[in-house]
Amino acid sequence: xxxxxxxxxxxxxxxxxxxxxxxxxxxxxxxxxxxxxxxxxxxxxxxxxxxxxxxxxxxxxxxxxxxxxxxxxxxxxxxxxxxxxxxxxxxxx
Numbered sequence: 001x002x003x004x005x006x007x008x009x010x011x012x013x014x015x016x017x018x019x020x021x022x023x024x025x026x027x028x029x030x031x032x033x034x035x036x037x038x039x040x041x042x043x044x045x046x047x048x049x050x051x052x053x054x055x056x057x058x059x060x061x062x063x064x065x066x067x068x069x070x071x072x073x074x075x076x077x078x079x080x081x082x083x084x085x086x087x088x089x090x091x092x093x
Contacts, residue, residue, distance in 0.1 A: 003020055003021040003024045003025060003026035003037070003041070003083075004018060004019060004020040004021065004067055005018075005019055005041060005045055006018055006019070007019055007050060007052060007072075017068055018066065018067045018068065019052055019067060019068050019069075019070050019072065020067040020068070020069050020070070021069075021070070021071070021072060021079055021080055021083075022055070022069050022070055022071045022080075023071050023078055023079075023080030023081070024079065024080035024083050024084070024088075024090060025090050025091065026038075026041075026083075026088065026089075026090065026091075027089055027090075027091045031091075032089070033088070033089030033091065036087075036088060036089065037083065037088040037089060040083050040086040040087070040088040041079075041083060041088070043086070044074065044079060044082045044083065044086060045072075045074060045079060048074050049074070050072045050073065050074050050079065051072065051073050051074075052068075052070040052071070052072040052073075053070055053071050053072075054068050054069065054070045055069065055070070055071075
């Protein structure tokens with residue numbers, strides 16, 4: 001699934017937090033559109049500062065499968081919206 005990534009403030013991977021986007025549901029990596037969604041997320045978010053607010057997924061849970069579900073923004077824009085504008089396909093479970 002390519003609607004998740006890690007956020008961190010330190011170079012220590014033990015402190016990194018795995019985040020799943022609440023506002024974008026990407027296809028699984030091996031499904032049609034999955035690799036393109038991964039590439040789009042990398043282009044949009046890699047090494048950029050993101051502000052994330054936990055919560056807001058379909059189930060309204062904050063944690064799912066050890067990931068924090070959050071809406072994240074880069075330069076004030078939601079990453080989910082940026083992915084859609086980049087043409088990333090939605091359709092995961």
